Amino acid sequence: MMNRLTLVLMFLAVAITSTAQSSSGLRHFEAKGNPVITDIFTADPAVLVEGDTLWMFTSHDMKATKDVDPNKNGGYEMEDWQLFSTTDLRHWTQYPCPLRITDFAWADSHQAFAGQAIKRNGKYYWYISTNWCGIGVAVSDKITGPYKDALGRPMLTVKDCPDSKHAWACIDPSVFIDDDGTPYLVWGNGECYMARLKDSMVELDGPVQRIDITEDHPFTEASWLHKYEGRYYLTYASEFPEKIAYAIADDIFGPYETKGVISDTPENSFTTHPAIAEFKGHWYFFSHNGALPDGGSYSRSVIIEPLYYNPDGTIQFIPATREGVSVKE
Numbered sequence: 001m002m003n004r005l006t007l008v009l010m011f012l013a014v015a016i017t018s019t020a021q022s023s024s025g026l027r028h029f030e031a032k033g034n035p036v037i038t039d040i041f042t043a044d045p046a047v048l049v050e051g052d053t054l055w056m057f058t059s060h061d062m063k064a065t066k067d068v069d070p071n072k073n074g075g076y077e078m079e080d081w082q083l084f085s086t087t088d089l090r091h092w093t094q095y096p097c098p099l100r101i102t103d104f105a106w107a108d109s110h111q112a113f114a115g116q117a118i119k120r121n122g123k124y125y126w127y128i129s130t131n132w133c134g135i136g137v138a139v140s141d142k143i144t145g146p147y148k149d150a151l152g153r154p155m156l157t158v159k160d161c162p163d164s165k166h167a168w169a170c171i172d173p174s175v176f177i178d179d180d181g182t183p184y185l186v187w188g189n190g191e192c193y194m195a196r197l198k199d200s201m202v203e204l205d206g207p208v209q210r211i212d213i214t215e216d217h218p219f220t221e222a223s224w225l226h227k228y229e230g231r232y233y234l235t236y237a238s239e240f241p242e243k244i245a246y247a248i249a250d251d252i253f254g255p256y257e258t259k260g261v262i263s264d265t266p267e268n269s270f271t272t273h274p275a276i277a278e279f280k281g282h283w284y285f286f287s288h289n290g291a292l293p294d295g296g297s298y299s300r301s302v303i304i305e306p307l308y309y310n311p312d313g314t315i316q317f318i319p320a321t322r323e324g325v326s327v328k329e
């Protein structure tokens with residue numbers, strides 16, 4: 001039988017543990033299917049696998065939690081980016097906000113659009129977009145930050161999107177390091193662009209090249225590059241409202257052959273935004289919908305589904321479910 005002293009000691013242990021968690025700024029939660037994160041609105045997932053940990057970098061929609069003019073900022077109210085980690089896709093940790101749009105003094109748009117982070121030479125480089133002010137890059141010695149603007153100016157602007165005419169063409173950077181160690185950046189809205197990066201990760205190494213995507217599944221935005229069995233997969237948001245389509249190439253700069261739609265327009269959101277990664281021997285697809293209460297196209301939520309390849313390397317259609325991933329070890 002527990003005596004009173006034991007009960008008091010147990011209570012103190014619990015109290016001390018929760019205080020330690022809140023003072024460290026970490027928040028632990030369990031995902032109950034899709035959407036994965038239910039207490040803030042998250043969008044544009046980008047993932048980085050390190051050993052047994054999957055890190056997820058997201059945009060942060062603040063529309064539903066703020067009293068804002070619905071016509072302001074073209075509907076988006078996005079001031080910072082968020083970081084999460086998991087070892088089983090079910091138990092998650094959220095970290096103190098590692099990067100804000102105000103960390104980029106030149107970003108007069110004040111819009112923290114989609115980005116992706118990667119590790120190189122012992123540092124983490126986080127490429128972000130800002131709507132019409134261009135693509136920036138932040139750097140940190142630790143994945144959890146603090147991150148600082150690596151250049152003090154945009155790394156790319158609409159001038160680096162030579163075939164584009166609209167102000168928001170230079171968004172949605174996705175970074176990829178090939179097996180031989182060469183880094184690449186792919187980005188764009190309306191038109192898709194790609195360039196090799198220097199080892200410094202903050203400068204282009206060679207010309208910007210336009211990636212032609214055939215008209216059967218036209219390119220809108222949200223490119224994501226990955227490699228599977230020696231071939232390059234360019235996954236992207238197509239048409240509007242957006243679906244996710246993909247194309248495959250033998251050379252990273254193409255030509256890319258479109259292979260079809262792998263995910264339909266998500267529930268209650270006219271945008272969608274893919275990430276694809278292998279984690280613990282299984283492949284996963286990350287995206288967003290607007291399915292939370294108060295959710296919508298400007299208050300989105302990250303979802304995760306399993307992804308399967310056919311024997312010829314094509315990707316099976318990914319139905320949207322509320323169940324999400326089942327945890328696989």
Ligand code: FUB
Pocket residue numbers: 043044059076113114129171172221222271272273
């Ligand atoms: O989240 C803002 C923008 O909406 C992203 O940059 C696009 O990919 C779309 O998801």
